[in-house]
């Protein structure tokens with residue numbers, strides 16, 4: 140996959156900041172210990188001379204080189220042990236003065252012997268997903284602001300004797316634990332029901348919580364995302380490249396308002412490619428639609444519909460919350 144060069148600069152920036160942050164924690168720990176227990180700094184200084192001593196032995200090539208290296212190794216082990224002992228004796232964890240790395244594979248440089256480290260690639264994917272997403276509305280739309288009292292608590296025969304509130308409470312709990320337990324691979328969710336029943340609210344809440352866990356998340360309405368693929372397909376610019384690839388590979392894809400897009404063969408085949416690839420690789424997708432099952436079957440191919448129905452389905456019910464909110468505000 141090739142991304143715009145600005146994404147690489149951004150990713151390196153994130154990794155550099157991470158390294159500097161970890162290093163400043165290390166330095167403040169070192170200074171703290173140095174002040175309180177000067178004898179420990181003495182051990183650390185001796186430890187830090189090991190590499191230099193080793194280099195000197197190797198360069199000098201003495202006859203007993205093996206013994207000398209062995210002796211140095213033992214000295215080093217003894218120093219490490221006494222450092223750990225002194226730290227634990229004074230109530231610190233034994234690795235308190237170890238260098239701190241978020242990614243041990245590359246020491247927070249972004250590169251290891253195989254080239255770009257996994258942490259760098261993950262960062263790139265996160266940036267690509269973020270650039271493709273509609274900006275997530277901060278604050279208001281989250282699990283905490285979801286209000287179950289907007290749903291009627293009168294049991295209804297068409298809901299098998301349950302109230303809309305009971306069903307929505309169950310949907311809410313499923314979405315909340317979906318976001319909290321999020322991992323890849325993971326199951327996908329398919330939200331159906333009329334407009335204004337909270338599908339967007341809950342799918343956005345999932346997206347926001349998963350973004351906070353530093354997964355790569357693309358959130359967007361289906362018409363908007365398909366237009367982006369179309370633009371990328373027909374007028375290739377650096378910023379537009381890899382749109383389809385990012386949609387297929389991000390950790391979580393939230394497709395809001397399926398069915399609101401313009402009806403075209405190109406769009407249908409893009410949708411199939413995205414949904415099918417993600418289902419096959421176990422990459423979680425949250426799809427929401429206002430369409431009924433019948434409408435979906437008339438609009439899309441059987442292949443798409445069967446993929447959608449293979450996801451965990453959440454049926455939203457009740458009355459349009461936006462209308463309810465309006466009447467509530469007017470009556471004040």
Ligand SMILES: [Zn+2]
Nearest residue numbers: 242245256258
């Ligand atoms: Zn790394």
